Amino acid sequence: MFHHYEALLGEEQGLGLKISPENVPVGSMTWLVPDFNASSGGHINILRFMALLKDLGFPEQRLVVVEPHRWGSAAEAQAALNAAFGDNGIMVSLGARSIEPCQYLVATGWQTAYWVAKYRDTAKRLYFVQDFEPAFYAHGTEYILAENTYRLGLIGITAGKWLADKLRHEYGMHTIYFNFACDLDLYRPHERRPSKTKHIFFYARPVTPRRCFELGLLALKRVCDQMPDTAVIFAGWDVGGYEIPFHHLNAGTVAVPNLPDLYSQCDIGLILSSTNLSLLPLEMAACGCPLVINRGPNATWLLPEEEAFYCELDVDSIAETLVAALKNPEEMAGRAALALERSKSSNWKAEAEKVSVFLEEIA
Structure with missing residues (x-):
């Protein structure tokens, strides 16, 4: 129990550097994610935004897979990521202690937020929020831990206006939101096959x-x-x-x-x-x-x-x-x-x- 919850709460890291173009690349972004699989809608969305932002002035995109994960090496995780989501030049490292200085550090699932809040060598700490994650749990320890991540002072980028409004009004977070979209090259009407049912x-x-x-x-x-x-x-x-x-x-x-x-x-x-x-x-x-x-x-x-x-x-x-x-x-x-x-x-x-x-x- 101690190992599990203390790992979720993270630990302070970094030297407290003054972040500038001289010591970190401009536009560098590091995203912390729970372990991924190819069918995870949340991970698909994260990787989509990383790939798009890479071409919009944020060329250095890093993905840190926090513990627990199933990968034996960063190279193995990198190969699996590229196979599942395409090779977009996104670099992978394993473990929350592998974070390196960057301009933007981004939490995703609530399990990553405490690590982001406690990392000192970054200019901006962000939180990519795709759902109200406390509601994934009974109203106990996990609910409280997830809810408290909205009080860590991270800047929220949310999936849709409902989440942005909720986090701003109920927790005082600074938030913006993106609207949902879809891949119109893939999702389009197909010819209906006749059926009496x-x-x-x-x-x-x-x-x-x-x-x-x-x-x-x-x-x-x-x-x-x-x-x-x-x-x-x-x-x-x-x-x-x-x-x-x-x-x-x-x-x-x-x-x-x-x-x-x-x-x-x-x-x-x-x-x-x-x-x-x-x-x-x-x-x-x-x-x-x-x-x-x-x-x-x-x-x-x-x-x-x-x-x-x-x-x-x-x-x-x-x-x-x-x-x-x-x-x-x-x-x-x-x-x-x-x-x-x-x-x-x-x-x-x-x-x-x-x-x-x-x-x-x-x-």
């Missing part, structure tokens, strides 16, 4: 409690009982261990290149989240799929009410919203068309440029 896509993550798998499952049973010509496609995790008493496909973890065609074959998508949204709604919208999303400030910031069907986070409301949408194909098509146009206006490079301007302003 209505297909509901459900982002099913039973291992991620904030995605409300059980609520969705109960609601989907009601929908399929009421509409026998309906089937559910579960994707995001292998749900083969569950007894599911209605027509369904367990797609499991789907390779990213195969997602646009899958989304395009669905009549509607159900995406639930008790915290910040994932990238999925905009990516599905870019494929022309209508969406049912739970209502709340954590979710409605992305798509206006006229571009998606919004429900409450309860079984009755989820089921009723899905049934009402499926019985009104013209309304589904209209909202999907508006959301598709919004997705086409999104651009990751533009969001990275917004962040780069902010970094230059605070330098």
